[in-house]
Amino acid sequence: MHDNMTSADASADKAKPVIGDTFMGHPKGLAYIVFTEAWERFSFYGMQALLVLYMASYLLHPGTIENVAAFAGFRVLLEGIFGQLSIQAMATQIFGLYIGLIYFMPVIGGWLGDRFLGQQKAVLLGAAMMAAGHFLMAFEAAFLFALSALIVGAGLLKGNLAAQVGRLYAKDDQRRDTAYSVYVMSINVGAAVAPLVCGTLGELYGWHYGFGAAGIGMVVGIFIYLAGRHHLPHDSAKIEHGDQPKLQPGDGKTIVAILALFIIAALFWTAQTQVWNTYPLWIRGRIDREILDMLVPVTWFQALDSIAVLLLAPLVMWYWQRQRNRAQEPGDLRKIIIGCLVFTGACVWLAAGETLSGGSQLSLIWPVVFHFICAVGFLYVGPIMLALVSRAAPEAVNAMMVGAYYLSLFFGGMASGWLGRFYEPMSEAGFWLMHAGIVGAGALLVFLLHKPFTRHLRLSHQ
Known part of the structure; x- marks a missing residue:
């Protein structure tokens, strides 16, 4: 995903x-x-x-x-x-x-x-x-x-x-x-x-x-x-050097705003990457995976993560089109806020399951619902963030800035690996609440920086 x-x-x-x-x-x-x-x-x-x-x-x-x-x-x-x-x-x-x-x-x-x-x-x-x-x-x-x-x-x-x-x-x-x-x-x-x-x-x-x-x-x-x-x-x-477009006045502030957006994106990817990192270990140890005498392989849940995106993408795009027809579609920044909040809810959902379980294994419904919540959060953040960067980046550095977006995934992946060490000493609920706080902080930062982002990224309806 x-x-x-x-x-x-x-x-x-x-x-x-x-x-x-x-x-x-x-x-x-x-x-x-x-x-x-x-x-x-x-x-x-x-x-x-x-x-x-x-x-x-x-x-x-x-x-x-x-x-x-x-x-x-x-x-x-x-x-x-x-x-x-x-x-x-x-x-x-x-x-x-x-x-x-x-x-x-x-x-x-x-x-x-x-x-x-x-x-x-x-x-x-x-x-x-x-x-x-x-x-x-x-x-x-x-x-x-x-x-x-x-x-x-x-x-x-x-x-x-x-x-x-x-x-x-x-x-x-x-x-x-x-x-x-x-x-x-x-x-x-x-x-x-x-x-x-x-x-x-x-x-x-x-x-x-x-x-x-x-x-x-x-x-x-x-x-x-x-x-x-x-x-x-x-x-x-x-391309000959002389044909390269030049930076224009104000482009520097736009670049700084995009770099700030990369930092926020890294918070989202820190939580998202755990789906492929510590999360399989949680599935293996905490989920009752037996169905009709069959033990569901842990890796099937990663497949469900992408299947949920494939199933929900048409519905999400239909919903955006319906909002667009009514002139109610949120701008890119608001979509990113919504997506981060939805993903925060996904992590809270896992923590709630652990709290209610009383230490016993959880049923399959908890990870299944988790992946569908994650899919909505991803659809509101992943492609939207990349499209926003590609549209807002100055022409002189557009390709470089779009390529540099993947640095958000780089830092997110590094952070998720470092945070994985806390899975053993922390409670499972505490571990997932920590990630809820991380991605929730991304939503808060976009909300607090909404006006300067809109101005420096030269966005219209946001």
């Missing part, structure tokens, strides 16, 4: 569009990009669904951890920064670093694609590194090298693949919005299916089967991309 659209299509707007309406009224290249992205997200989320469980249940335990190459030095470095860590805290901290770096690297990967490699070469190189990383996960000794390959590979692939969607169209082509909607749907489809396949294989049959399935998914994505390469935008020549 927690990644969306593009990192840098502003500069690509100047590229010549690809002509040919052969896929749902769109250039044929869109189909190849969409299916490549779906398989890439299948591989990414399949591995992500297993990672914390794999580390906390198996890899980091004595007798196994000694087999991981270079881990002793890595542990010294990690505990030198974050203090002594239990096995569970170590797992959540490593996961936080992994997710944080996954969303930091597209800033560098997009720059390399634009300036040196070209977007197609960057995508293929990134995909190959991701496939290698997934297959390396089958070998305990290669664990740190596998994570490194996945981080660098995702950095090269993510922004460069998304930017090619925009380059299929002229700047004034109204089909662009629909194209990105289809693209984002492919992300959520991949994210929904992956935990069901990779997660089930990993939990029930062996961790390495799940990681292997993720690697196969990435290889399928590579073949799809290669098959459609001649339908994709050619890598454009570099």
Whole structure:
């Protein structure tokens, strides 16, 4: 649920569009990009669904951890920064670093694609590194090298693949919005299916089967991309320095306002990222997962997280359209406030379940309802925040600022990993109330800064 659209299509707007309406009224290249992205997200989320469980249940335990190459030095470095860590805290901290770096690297990967490699070469190189990383996960000794390959590979692939969607169209082509909607749907489809396949294989049959399935998914994505390469935008020549737009008076205040928005977004992503970090450990220990003598795999709940978004997105967009027809649709800032408050409610819901349980295991209704509340909160924050940044950022730095939005996910992922250490010493209710306070603080900050944000981001109806 927690990644969306593009990192840098502003500069690509100047590229010549690809002509040919052969896929749902769109250039044929869109189909190849969409299916490549779906398989890439299948591989990414399949591995992500297993990672914390794999580390906390198996890899980091004595007798196994000694087999991981270079881990002793890595542990010294990690505990030198974050203090002594239990096995569970170590797992959540490593996961936080992994997710944080996954969303930091597209800033560098997009720059390399634009300036040196070209977007197609960057995508293929990134995909190959991701496939290698997934297959390396089958070998305990290669664990740190596998994570490194996945981080660098995702950095090269993510922004460069998304930017090619925009380059299929002229700047004034109204089909662009629909194209990105289809693209984002492919992300959520991949994210929904992956935990069901990779997660089930990993939990029930062996961790390495799940990681292997993720690697196969990435290889399928590579073949799809290669098959459609001649339908994709050619890598454009570099923009001459003299053609670059300049910053205008007042743009500095706009940039500062956007950076402040990134800080608030990081508060939201801190809570959201826990769904993939500490939350699976909570599901494993606190939820009665038995249905008709079947134990529901923990990773299926990550699938439900994306399925809820797919189910509720049409309803939310219909509701916004109905409000728009009545001239009652809230502006972007108010939507962000609503989304943060809804996500606050989701965390409070988990805390309430723990309080009412009296220490016994909770029924499945608690996490199921939680994911549907989360989905509404995400739809009001994730895509809206990104769209707001892309619209408000000055033309001279638009692509860079949109790409830099992923730094919010970087800091959110890092923070969620650090907060994971408090899950063991705190009560479960207290842990989720802490996250409710974090994302609730985001809503409060947007409310308090509403007027300066509206002014400096040059927003109209908010």
